[in-house]
Amino acid sequence: MKFEFSDNMKNLKSSEIRELLKYAHVPGMISFGGGLPNPESFPTQELKSILDDIMENYASSALQYGETEGLSELKEQLVEYLKRDENINVKPENIMLTTGSQQALYALPMIFANPGDYVITEAPTYVGMLSSLNASQVKSVSVGLDDQGMIVSDLEVRLKDLKSRGIKPRFIYTIPTFQNPAGYTMTLDRRKYLLELAEQYNVPIIEDNPYGDLRYSGQKIPTLKSLDKNDMVSYLGTFSKIMAPGLRTGFTVSQTEVLQEFDKLKQAMDLATNSLSQYIAYEYIRKGIIYRQIPKTIDLYRRKRDIMLEALDDEMEDATWSRPDGGMFLWVKLSKDIDALKMLKRAINNKIAYVTGSAFYHNEPELNTMRLNFTYSSDEDIKEGVKRLAKTIKEEKQSL
Known part of the structure; x- marks a missing residue:
């Protein structure tokens, strides 16, 4: 055939x-x-112990279908983790569990943009977002990097130019901390400048932070989400780099109306994130193993x-x-x-x-x-x- x-x-x-x-x-x-x-x-040994505990105590739930928005116990633990780790204040209802953070990278362009719309990305940027934009038929405008991260003054130039042509970008995508592929980290001043521009031009930000816990030198810099006072930022996190990538467990922090749209889309994508992996992540945080x-x-x-x-x-x-x-x-x-x-x-x-x-x-x-x-x-x-x-x-x- x-x-x-x-x-x-x-x-x-x-x-x-x-x-x-x-x-x-x-x-x-x-x-x-x-x-x-x-x-x-x-x-591996800690995960083996966690699996034994789950099979002993939660097997009927961990092996069953779960809620689309994610395991409530894990979301409660993530509230504490995000506050302790990144000083992000969030409620459980503002967290969506995902099948890796790649699922959010695929979903959010579909939620925010129509085919033919423009978004703004760093150049270079993560291939997973580029694949998502191609799948969604979304165009991008690129902003360059230097060793202090996205050149936000160039972003302002791009935003002004787009506005003059009657184009409103649907979102700004950035990996501000240990950027993939370049490894650069955006300075605090540039992060504040970026948030100011996003508010001024009314453009949401997607902050991807898969590597934030993996700092080997230098001073920790606040995430965009922790600095965000106007609900401009959707924040993506993952357990892939700090637990195990094969478990494919990530999460998105965003506003209620965004996650309501995500919930509808996720129902069509996979119904719910793997229940067993979510229970593993729950115990991983609850027992303090992550720290x-x-x-x-x-x-x-x-x-x-x-x-x-x-x-x-x-x-x-x-x-x-x-x-x-x-x-x-x-x-x-x-x-x-x-x-x-x-x-x-x-x-x-x-x-x-x-x-x-x-x-x-x-x-x-x-x-x-x-x-x-x-x-x-x-x-x-x-x-x-x-x-x-x-x-x-x-x-x-x-x-x-």
């Missing part, structure tokens, strides 16, 4: 990151490509970040890279004459993989860029991988 597919599918393409994961299993390959947490960070586990993960990832930065300092020439205070990624800029996508075949032959920077742009990509993950590889593989990458870049320059 010859199948005919919808026009919607024409807007979707496979993620380069997903495609690169297959190379991770090639013998001898070192991959800096995937955004994978290190299995050493998984609290003991995060420092262990920080120690592990701080060491790996430092090893990669030291290796880059020693091996790399004619390139610059970010020096993140946390998160999982470095952003590398090569000399202008190198196309990182064209160089990828050479890199694979040299048994080193990365994600090309062009994958993180909706418009006008910088071709001489790449993202490196430092959390997943072993310490020795980080050192060897950077050597292979430096060798690849040198060979590519010689071939031009």
Whole structure:
């Protein structure tokens, strides 16, 4: 049978990151490509104990369908966690449990925007949001980054230009803390400026904060949501980086009217988030395991970040890279004459993989860029991988 597919599918393409994961299993390959947490960070013994308790005490509920908006006990725990961790004051009814935060990234553009509408994103930005925008046929206007995060003065220019053309962006999407892919963190002054602009132009903000707990150096900066006095911000969080990504448990904090729309859409998507995973997350917070586990993960990832930065300092020439205070990624800029996508075949032959920077742009990509993950590889593989990458870049320059 010859199948005919919808026009919607024409807007979707496979993620380069997903495609690169297959190379991770090639013998001898070192991959800096995937955004994978290190299995050493998984609290396996604690989760085993939690599962035993759940089967003993909550099995009939944990193995049953759940409420679309999420487990009420977990939402109560998240209220305390968000207050303690990010100084975010929220009520349980303002929290929606999601199947990973990616579900919210897919849902919110559908809730806020119509096909053909414009939104504003950072450039570069997370591929999961780009995929969602493509699926929803939503256009974007990009605002650049520097080592202090989104250049908010450029955002003001974009907002003024859009207004002059009669265009109101439907939302501003940002990852202000340890940005993916660049690793940059938006300064406090820029966060306040961003909130002022959002209020002035009446544009909601989606704040994605998957890495906020993973700080290895520098001072903690308040989230946009904690600074938000006018209900401008929808906040996305996840347990993937601080518990286990395979459990696919995330959450969205937003206004009641937003979550009412989300509830309707989620009923069509999956009815409800996995009940068992929600009970695991509930016990993970309730028992205080989350507060003991995060420092262990920080120690592990701080060491790996430092090893990669030291290796880059020693091996790399004619390139610059970010020096993140946390998160999982470095952003590398090569000399202008190198196309990182064209160089990828050479890199694979040299048994080193990365994600090309062009994958993180909706418009006008910088071709001489790449993202490196430092959390997943072993310490020795980080050192060897950077050597292979430096060798690849040198060979590519010689071939031009």
